[in-house]
Amino acid sequence: MNNPLRKRFGEQILLMFGREPKRPEEGDIAPAAQKIHFFKQGNRDFIAEKKHARAHAVKKNTWRNRRWATLITANLLFVLSYWLDVQLLEGSLTASRFVGFHLIDLNSALQVMLAHKHIIVNLLIGTGTILVGWALLGGRTFCSWVCPYHLLAEWAEKLHLWLAEKKLVSDAPIDRRLRVVFWLIFALLALGTGYTVYEAISPTGILSRALIYGPGLALLWVIALLFFEVFFSRRAWCRYACPIGLTYGVVGIVSPLRVKYTLEGCFHEGDCRKVCLVPHVLDTVIKGRAVDTEVPIGPDCTRCGLCVDTCPSGSLKFDVKGLSKLL
Amino acid sequence: MSDDPKDSPSAAPEPAASSPAPRKPALTAAQRMSRERQQQARRRVLHTILLSGGVMGAALSGWLPLAYAQRQRLRPPGALDEKDFLASCIKCGQCVQVCPVNAIKLADLVDGFGVGAPYIAARDQACDFSCDAVQCILACPTGALTYHKPDFLKPRSGAGLAAKPVLKAKQKDPEPTLNLTERIGVARLTRPESCLALQGKGFKGQARGADFKGRMRYMEVDRWKPIPVADHPYDVPECDLCVRECPVAQAISIETVTLADGRQRRQPVVHEPCVGCGVCEMVCPVEQAAIEVVPREVWRA
Numbered sequence: 058m059n060n061p062l063r064k065r066f067g068e069q070i071l072l073m074f075g076r077e078p079k080r081p082e083e084g085d086i087a088p089a090a091q092k093i094h095f096f097k098q099g100n101r102d103f104i105a106e107k108k109h110a111r112a113h114a115v116k117k118n119t120w121r122n123r124r125w126a127t128l129i130t131a132n133l134l135f136v137l138s139y140w141l142d143v144q145l146l147e148g149s150l151t152a153s154r155f156v157g158f159h160l161i162d163l164n165s166a167l168q169v170m171l172a173h174k175h176i177i178v179n180l181l182i183g184t185g186t187i188l189v190g191w192a193l194l195g196g197r198t199f200c201s202w203v204c205p206y207h208l209l210a211e212w213a214e215k216l217h218l219w220l221a222e223k224k225l226v227s228d229a230p231i232d233r234r235l236r237v238v239f240w241l242i243f244a245l246l247a248l249g250t251g252y253t254v255y256e257a258i259s260p261t262g263i264l265s266r267a268l269i270y271g272p273g274l275a276l277l278w279v280i281a282l283l284f285f286e287v288f289f290s291r292r293a294w295c296r297y298a299c300p301i302g303l304t305y306g307v308v309g310i311v312s313p314l315r316v317k318y319t320l321e322g323c324f325h326e327g328d329c330r331k332v333c334l335v336p337h338v339l340d341t342v343i344k345g346r347a348v349d350t351e352v353p354i355g356p357d358c359t360r361c362g363l364c365v366d367t368c369p370s371g372s373l374k375f376d377v378k379g380l381s382k383l384l
Numbered sequence: 385m386s387d388d389p390k391d392s393p394s395a396a397p398e399p400a401a402s403s404p405a406p407r408k409p410a411l412t413a414a415q416r417m418s419r420e421r422q423q424q425a426r427r428r429v430l431h432t433i434l435l436s437g438g439v440m441g442a443a444l445s446g447w448l449p450l451a452y453a454q455r456q457r458l459r460p461p462g463a464l465d466e467k468d469f470l471a472s473c474i475k476c477g478q479c480v481q482v483c484p485v486n487a488i489k490l491a492d493l494v495d496g497f498g499v500g501a502p503y504i505a506a507r508d509q510a511c512d513f514s515c516d517a518v519q520c521i522l523a524c525p526t527g528a529l530t531y532h533k534p535d536f537l538k539p540r541s542g543a544g545l546a547a548k549p550v551l552k553a554k555q556k557d558p559e560p561t562l563n564l565t566e567r568i569g570v571a572r573l574t575r576p577e578s579c580l581a582l583q584g585k586g587f588k589g590q591a592r593g594a595d596f597k598g599r600m601r602y603m604e605v606d607r608w609k610p611i612p613v614a615d616h617p618y619d620v621p622e623c624d625l626c627v628r629e630c631p632v633a634q635a636i637s638i639e640t641v642t643l644a645d646g647r648q649r650r651q652p653v654v655h656e657p658c659v660g661c662g663v664c665e666m667v668c669p670v671e672q673a674a675i676e677v678v679p680r681e682v683w684r685a
Contacts, residue, residue, distance in 0.1 A: 139481050147478055147481050147482075147523070148476040148477060148478040148481065148525075149475075149476045149477050151474050151475055151476045151500075152474045152476035152478065152525045152526070153476060153478070154478065154523075154525070159525055161474065161525060161526075162474075165474050165475075165476075166474070168474075169471070169472055169473075169474050169526050172470075172471040172472070173468065173471040173472040173526070174471075175472070175527070175534050175536070177526065177527035177530075177534075179525045179526070179527070180525060180526050180527065183525055229427055229428065229430075229431040230428055230431075231428060231431050231432045231435055232428060232429075232432045235432055235435065235436060238436075239436075239439065242440070243443070246443070251467060251470075251471045252467075252470050252471055252498070253470075253471065253473075253474070253475075254443050254444075255443065256474070256475050256498075256499070256500065257442075257443060257498065257499045257500075258439065258442045258443045258499075262475060262500060263499065263500070266475070266477060266490060266500050269477065270477055270480060270490055273490075273492035273493065273499075274492050274493040274494055275492055275493040275499050275500075277493070278442055278493070281438070281442075285435070285438070289431060289434070290431055290435070293435055297432075297435060298435060298439055
């Protein structure tokens with residue numbers, strides 16, 4: 058990793074904790090990238106190429122479909138496992154056993170550890186497995202590929218955008234630092250009250266249990282959240298509140314699986330940022346901001362692939378660090 | 385961050401960058417822009433407060449009933465003491481999944497004692513140890529249900545069992561005991577006036593009527609397959625259903641008790657090995673049950 062990318066790596070972590078993205082200093086941009094930035098300035102061929110691509114852009118949903126299939130399958134596996142009594146994936150998203158092997162959600166495990174202050178071996182094994190698993194698969198990949206609330210929120214987002222287009226609602230952005238504050242408050246509440254307070258309102262846990270063990274009144278809270286997202290603030294829970302997202306985000310810092318941005322073909326039209334759950338991670342696609350010719354997207358990215366689907370120039374692609382060099 | 389990314393080259397430069405334009409109209413435009421920005425910022429603060437308030441309110445409303453702990457619930461076997469149990473339960477429901485008689489339920493929002501935490505409503509479906517090995521304890525990933533309490537969690541006085549309880553169903557097995565060291569409650573004759581044995585009455589028919597969904601294993605029917613209580617009618621000259629169906633040996637018996645005024649009567653008497661499983665409460669044929677399990681109750685001689 059060269060210097061501009063190393064510097065950006067650190068900044069991306071701060072970005073996850075709520076800092077606003079900044080335009081990089083000229084000195085922080087690699088010469089090769091500077092050359093491309095310069096080449097794109099008012100280049101007629103490039104503008105023509107862009108117009109052509111725009112006119113012939115085909116809407117793809119490849120990654121979205123794969124992701125929805127995965128998300129539904131994962132949650133269905135829990136449900137069917139219990140209903141058909143096949144004991145393949147027992148439990149719910151907070152803690153489960155896959156063919157007998159313990160899997161424990163990191164945020165739930167953290168809440169229990171802080172509240173109970175005693176860790177048994179099974180808890181440690183389950184947490185360790187999930188930690189390693191999601192560190193390899195990208196951390197917040199959990200959010201968009203597994204979390205059932207994410208899917209509902211995606212549909213609520215569609216409704217929000219439709220209403221926004223009709224000027225019936227407008228998106229109210231919220232301070233992203235709030236998520237860190239929530240994370241700390243819930244950690245302190247668990248530690249102080251000796252009770253896993255967050256679990257009572259976790260839409261992920263509530264939905265997962267509702268799917269497996271039948272619906273309950275706790276779903277009202279999930280509905281209230283979706284209502285807030287449709288009428289007040291786009292994707293508010295996932296963007297500004299969910300401590301699970303931050304926990305997995307931290308795990309994903311070291312992940313080799315991420316979306317990679319290639320500067321050269323990018324038309325800088327920002328379609329990707331319009332569909333993104335966490336557009337601050339795509340700051341690098343703004344004209345003149347890429348610090349190198351190839352830039353990995355930061356750890357707050359949920360690897361949902363919407364940007365990969367949307368990008369008309371193929372500048373955003375899934376990438377496994379080291380693997381592309383190997384192949 | 386601003387809503388609309390100013391990516392396209394046709395978009396106006398950001399106001400901060402428009403400093404070399406000191407002409408009058410441009411300045412007012414910039415001022416208007418900054419006022420709008422201020423408004424945006426104010427709205428953002430307002431929504432931030434709204435979301436924070438909502439989330440914290442919901443979180444605390446789920447927790448407050450716990451702080452008051454007005455409602456006692458029977459927890460599954462091997463549960464830690466209430467506070468530790470709620471601290472360590474990860475609300476995954478694996479205990480629910482392994483129970484052969486579906487005795488374990490998960491709490492809802494209005495129950496106010498931990499959304500997703502397991503409990504047993506013994507009158508509807510008691511734990512009859514059909515699984516022989518207390519599967520829920522084996523399934524628990526966090527030790528909220530456990531065979532071996534950690535050393536720093538001392539059992540409350542009277543909660544500990546004098547000896548591991550002998551399971552009637554396993555009495556002929558080489559290892560007849562249940563691996564339980566603490567009780568989850570104690571059965572009490574809470575409504576002696578309605579107890580049939582006490583009135584000298586017998587009982588004939590389905591213990592809880594034809595519509596009752598509860599299940600239980602009857603050794604004489606099938607050790608490994610619990611059947612509905614409704615499918616197992618009784619005909620007894622003196623009602624002893626609670627004693628007859630108690631899964632634990634020597635936990636309850638019908639005794640002749642001498643009252644203070646010298647009168648004698650027959651009634652069920654609970655003994656020290658009672659673990660608080662709730663089978664007596666489930667099969668008690670009178671409405672409401674004459675005998676009930678008091679959750680978290682300890683043994684008093």
